[in-house]
Amino acid sequence: MGLAVTGIGAAAPAPSLSNDQMSQFVDTSDEWIRSRTGICDRHLADAHTSLTDISTQAAQAALTMAGLQPSELDLIVLATSTPDDLFGSACQIQAALGASNAVAFDMTAACSGFVFGLVTAAQFIRTGVYRNILLIGADMLSRWVDWSDRRTCILFGDGAGAVVLQANDRDRLLGFELRSDGTQNHYLNLAYQAQPQDLTPEISVAHGRFHPITMNGQEVYRFAVKRVPEVIEKALFRAGLRVEQIDWFVLHQANQRILDAVAQRLQIPPEKVISNLAHYGNTSAASIPLALDAKVRQGQVGCGDTIAVAGFGAGLTWGAAIFQWGR
Structure with missing residues (x-):
């Protein structure tokens, strides 16, 4: 199936x-x-x-x-x-x-x-x-x-x-690669910070809240420009495809400099890299389908087009998948 x-x-x-x-x-x-x-x-x-x-x-x-x-x-x-x-x-x-x-x-x-x-x-x-x-x-x-x-x-x-x-x-999902590295979690997180609350003299529980997002931008940038090209290449290998056979690349919309660096490393023509970052910013898990939707509705992505998507972010996690649009 x-x-x-x-x-x-x-x-x-x-x-x-x-x-x-x-x-x-x-x-x-x-x-x-x-x-x-x-x-x-x-x-x-x-x-x-x-x-x-x-x-x-x-x-x-x-x-x-x-x-x-x-x-x-x-x-x-x-x-x-x-x-x-x-x-x-x-x-x-x-x-x-x-x-x-x-x-x-x-x-x-x-x-x-x-x-x-x-x-x-x-x-x-x-x-x-x-x-x-x-x-x-x-x-x-x-x-x-x-x-x-x-x-x-x-x-x-x-x-x-x-x-x-x-x-x-x-099967239109041609290949994928997923990775995680929890040792780098501290570079980007939205952490819960507990404060002790005593219920009895012998029992204390944690009662707290989530703190705002914290991020080490330089480390996240270094991580992304190194790991994203690697994971795309591994997904391509599993799909039995080369970079030049991909019609569209849709990377997580985090930072235009990251998109440009990944494209340069993989020698991807700029016109193949879909970006809506300028008017939406980083929308986390929404960013890839949000960017792809516009191109599909404009008729630029057609049935049978081969698309490479890649996400990266907190965890740290990163992954790529190769699929063809439509049946």
Whole structure:
């Protein structure tokens, strides 16, 4: 049993925060942000917009493109680090869609979440367990940013992207490679910090909160420009393909300098590297489907095009997958 990617959708909150607007409350400037990241503005959810809201919008668009009814879904996988409910938000999306026959669960691999989710979902189809799967990558990192820290607050935006995976006679997932290294976790995290609370003289429990995102930008940059080309090459090897046979590269939209460095190392023509970073920023697990959706809807990505996707981020985690668009 093989699989095909038959639909895609994306959604982002309406409010957009420009670099100039950001400079009104943090010590930065449009030139400083653009030159270091390539970001011009980003979409931010207000207090009344939930992750479930934008995920459902992206999912509905993907289902429509695939010609699939929510009741036909067997599984919903939500890749996110920022659920509305710490117990998970996939079931809320299932209810919002009316996908009453679908199993639903969250998975977390930070900015690598979409790639890890793609590979995970594929195994349910390849083993014949399920036929129709909705994979969503969505994050609202604005909830967890320190808006006084110009090293991190300039980077992140909110968004959601979704794809439909369906059983297919020909397997369109050609190869993948996933990696993790927990020894580098301290370079990028959103950590829980416990404070002791005494229940009795003998028993104390941890009661605390999550701190805002912390990141060592230089180390993350070094990690990405070294490991991402490697993992793409390994995925290509597993697919039996060469770099020049790939039609489109969609890397996690973290920093334009990282995208450029990876493309240079692999000798990828710039026109093959899809980027929407300038107007969305880093949307974590949403970034790959959010960027790909625009190209598909513009008609630039066609049926049979070979696409390489690569995610990298907190964990640290990184991975790549090679697939062909459509049946």
